[in-house]
Amino acid sequence: MHTFDLKMDDISKIEGSAGLEIKVRDNEVEEVRLEITEYKRFFTQAMRGKPIVSIPQFLSRVCGTCSNAHLLASIESIENALGIVPSVQTMILRHLTTYGLIIRDHILHLGIFVLPDVLGIDSIFELDENDPEKRKLLEDTLALKAAGNHLSILVAGRSVHAPYPAIGGFLQIPKNEDVKRMIEELEKVRPIALKFIQIFMKCPFKLEKETNYVALVGDSFNFLEGKIATSKGKIIPETDFGKYLDHVVIPYSQASGYKFEGERYVVGALARLNLAKDKLNSQTKKDATGALSLFPSKNIFHNNLAQAIEVLHSIDQSLEILKTSKFSIEKPMPSVPKESVGFGVVEAPRGTLYHKVEIDADGKIKSGQIVVPTGQNQISIEKDIGQLVQENIKMEKEELEKEIEKLIRAYDPCMSCATHFLKVKWK
Amino acid sequence: MANETPPKKLRVGWFTFTCCEDSTMIFTELLGDHYFEWKDLIDFVHFKTVKGKNELANLDVAFVEGAISSEKQAQLLKKIRQVSKRLVAIGACAVTGLPSAQRNLFNPKIQTEIQPILEKFAFRPKVAKLDDLVKVDAKVGGCPMDEKAFLELFDNLLREFGVKN
Secondary structure, eight states, rough: OOOEEEEOOOOOSSSSOOOEEEEEEETTEEEEEEOOOOOOOOOOHHTOBBBHHHHHHHHHHSSTTTHHHHHHHHHHHHHHTTOOOOHHHHHHHHHHHHHHHHHHHIIIIIIIIIIIHTTTTTGGGGGGGTTTHHHHHHHHHHHHHHHHHHHHHHHHSSSSSSSSEEEEEEEEEEOOHHHHHHHHHHHHHHHHHHHHHHHHHHHOOBBBBBOOEEEESSSSSSSSSSEETTTTOOOEEEGGGGHEEEEETTOOOOEEEETTTBBBEEOOOHHHHHHHHGSSSSHHHTTHHHHHHSOOOOBBHHHHHHHHHHHHHHHHHHHHHHOOOOOOOOOOOOOOOEEEEEEEEEEEEEEEEEEEEEEEEEEEEEEEEOOOOHHHHHHHHHHHHHHHHHHHSOOOOOHHHHHHHHHHHHOOOBBHHHOOOOOOOOO | TTOOOOOOOOEEEEOOOOOOOOHHHHHHHHHHHHHHHHHHTTEEEEEOOOOOOOOSSSEEEEEEEEEEEEHHHHHHHHHHHHHHHHHHHHEHHHHOOOOOOGGOOHHHHHHHHHHHHHHHHEEEEEOOOGGTTOOOOOEEOOBOOHHHOOOOHHHHHHTTTOOOO
């Protein structure tokens, strides 16, 4: 009979800090505790009383990794409150901002955090650069990640805390001569995205379960517009999303957990592919047919494959837009303060991100609420770890720890994101 | 040939405390741009964002991002200081404390609201910037850090430690 305690202090190759405690008694997993150990920064308290114009850049500081997702969700929430309808060009530029973010962020995860697991090494620094194939893989990873970074710089000014997106529009518009260079760069890295799809299609990692998948689904596959859809068949307007979420206090974690209609659920690339693969760019569908046949998938490790497909889709969408659009100077729309409430829901790289904001008549924040993907996935991550340990109860501890780390990484959690808002209702 | 010593590499640690890790993101982008140049010059001894096996000993330079929220973090920062010849504060939170230190400025009402959390997870009463607690040899400000200032400093450190002429 196996009886043991497993404690992992500081999980590496993820965003931020988390630890884990597992209790096994007589071959049964009794307890799994994922402890998010980032310290709260109290953004939702600090935003109160601040003028709306400062809020998107301020809330971008919730997370350096997916800052541009927070930026766009915050802008959307304020525009929604004030009744501002962004122009067609603004929406195109916002979509491009999300594509740059998806490429850069997914490749950071797949290439830097997960690839070592696939290759059985500790870090990308261990990739043997004298082996031509390995060196090429490294160069490819860096080139693809850089392309996402360059797209973000072109459209939004920077891939981290982008300076151009603002309430009502963009503060700067991409120059058409730079657009040409970007098209060339994206065309050059496109085959690398296909290579990543191949790598993660062949990857044998597997953990399957039945669960509910939730994502923002639009008419086309995108990260900004649509309705909240679930794999159980529910469709709700994004403004109602918060009503379906139950906030769960996890006493040992600094982050809040969430349930959807009282049940655990999963957000992120896997959820998006499971719910909307038929809406992907036609070029992506054509070149990723084999990989797409694996979705809908119950295997959480297919989140990695789903991310690789989203990278290809983001390249294809960007190429289509950049080849057919001419950008012209356009001033952001003015914002007239009024007492109001607004919602901003976007698909961040790791899943659905929800911002709610309450504004007073002078244009100052009365209150705010943020729900991030990692908080929503937290309960599922714990349950999956329990399942993995139960299924591999006889495995050597060291090996088991590696498997658990791989599983946590498959969710691509972001601990910085998960810890800055709070609800002070301790039981 | 037999006794030729390998060229010295700069022993570097990259650490993050309470922050949004934006400078770590900028650093991974710089690392991508300079990978093949830096690989021969730098030994990343501690870099938890990228590596699983990390060592906290004999560092030439520790780059530290983020502000200090708890005594546990303060102890780790002091340990990093002890084992590092140079310690560089990276980004706004490490250099100025803010925005991570924003709770230091809360009014008494909000202070009371957040107090249970502070107690439950053993926060320090005030969030500290790095030089409140340890000697800081250099600072790269910005939110995220200023890339040019960082690269200039990095180059100077490579020369100071005799890794680059």
